[in-house]
Amino acid sequence: MANGRLSETQKISDIEKALKTEASSVLAHAYRALVEKGYDPVNQIVGYILSGDPTYITGHNGARALVSKMERDELLEEMVTCYLKNSIK
Numbered sequence: 001m002a003n004g005r006l007s008e009t010q011k012i013s014d015i016e017k018a019l020k021t022e023a024s025s026v027l028a029h030a031y032r033a034l035v036e037k038g039y040d041p042v043n044q045i046v047g048y049i050l051s052g053d054p055t056y057i058t059g060h061n062g063a064r065a066l067v068s069k070m071e072r073d074e075l076l077e078e079m080v081t082c083y084l085k086n087s088i089k
């Protein structure tokens with residue numbers, strides 16, 4: 001009990017918020033890395049989401065390693081959420 005937080009209950013909404021922030025950051029990092037290497041980031045990310053094949057994501061700047069640490073459904077959920085929030089008024 002180094003900081004006394006072991007007795008506190010973690011809220012699921014806090015965990016979900018952290019995962020969404022992480023998914024957003026990972027997608028942004030992968031997007032930038034793909035652009036820097038001259039790839040079409042949308043096609044590459046869609047290919048990865050559909051197939052699960054990490055070679056769709058460049059290894060440039062550690063993008064493939066970051067993307068591989070996330071579950072594909074978490075990345076997809078973040079993309080759909082962002083799209084809907086920005087498209088439906």
